[in-house]
Amino acid sequence: MTIAQFAEEIDDELLYLLQARIEATEKVNEGAADQLRELWGVLRTVQQRVAATPAMRLLDDVLDLLGDDMSAVGYSMRRLEAQARMREAFTGGLSEDVDIFAAAAALADAGPAAAEELSSEAVSPTDFLQEVMALMEEAGEQQTALAQAIERADKEISFLRAHKPEALESEAAAAQRKALTAARRNFASRA
Structure with a gap:
């Protein structure tokens, strides 16, 4: 038996129940919770594929x-x-x-x-082309939004360095700078 055989039976309710099971399992066994998270990801992918055009x-x-x-x-x-x-x-x-x-x-x-x-x-080749072009347009818009968010964050960090350097010393600020570095790297790899 494979998951694909039951693809039509995978729905939001099943994923919700599995998510609840994951949350309960996290308290007892993190290793088992990781396996359930992986299963959740596979089931979600199958559900999205069934729902896709x-x-x-x-x-x-x-x-x-x-x-x-x-x-x-x-x-x-x-x-x-x-x-x-x-x-x-x-x-x-x-x-x-x-x-x-x-x-x-x-x-x-x-x-x-x-x-x-x-x-x-x-x-239909026409449908395929239209949907792929729409997907590429959406990806381009998301790239633009990411570039703008990175630029805003860089300006904010520059402002804080100049006017409130103590604000950059917290653990939360360090985590945000780390996330910003990852976003920059991610953006550069796609540009």
């Missing part, structure tokens, strides 16, 4: 195929797999060289799980 599921599949490391030896192969996945989605999974009788016989032997695994969700 076909275009966003395709984007998720393609990004998963490509991975994070573009310099890796297998990147060109992963890129070809991603292209094939997009082509399959854009054509509705129809291929000119498929023997439908052999496929039907194989599916009859393997059962319904194999049929679902072999089925491909059709995605």
Whole structure:
């Protein structure tokens, strides 16, 4: 059995109950709570994927195929797999060289799980492009907001250094400076 088999049953109520279990477990066993948090993250991801549009599921599949490391030896192969996945989605999974009788016989032997695994969700290239562009626009807006927040924080720290240096000596101020440094690093890596 896999989580994917029960994807339709994962809802907000299940996640809420699991979150309550995590909070109760934290008081008794932090290691078990960590495992439950990891499960919560997996279930939340599955729930989001089920709720996503076909275009966003395709984007998720393609990004998963490509991975994070573009310099890796297998990147060109992963890129070809991603292209094939997009082509399959854009054509509705129809291929000119498929023997439908052999496929039907194989599916009859393997059962319904194999049929679902072999089925491909059709995605309109236009819808895919529109949704990806909207997602990129939203990401750009978030990057702009992050840059503005970093700039405001830098100005505030400069002001405090000049006029109230004692305010920068607290643990809370040190934690905020650490978070600001992490935000700067994160922003620089995306720019």
